[in-house]
Amino acid sequence: MSLTFCQVGHHTTPNTFAGVKADLFRYWDINGDGQIQTEEIAQIARSEFTSSDTDGDGFVSGRQLANGSTRAC
Template identity: 45%
Template structure:
């Protein structure tokens, strides 16, 4: 699959996921476990503990996540490194019998983050994609997002959540 096709596929998943997640988030009386996992992720990104994730906090999280994935310290992330790292959704996919679909979602996300299609994600590609995702999640343009914004507006989170929850 070429990079453009992968991006369209992942963004298509994200759009469908966002609609389903928005309906779920808007109507759920209890917070579903995948959403709670994302709330925990957002809380860990929120360095100031003010209940929102600012652009700088998101950027810093991206840098830390990138470095934690880069197990060979090459300043690039290959497929093996990317698939070995998990934000907390893999066990949920396993519990729901969706491990195969989740693995495919991770393939799609990797293809999107690998902007030039060379088989590795560079730190520049990671920063560029993370900035785009944050901007997309920040629908009101106020420079901050919460877990719900990330679940709906970040194609990466929406795609990964879709294979766990929807």
């Protein structure tokens, strides 16, 4: 399963809901092919979890998640 995105531009306005969605899409589209695949989302989730679980207990709090992201959009 994949979702297709019609790219309007390379820069979005993050203060709009559409801009946030476009930024999120680019973040999830790891290989940059204009589609999101479940494998890409799973890869990001694993990476975010690992970088956020700063105490290594296998759990991530909201605070850890907010401070732990290492991947730039």
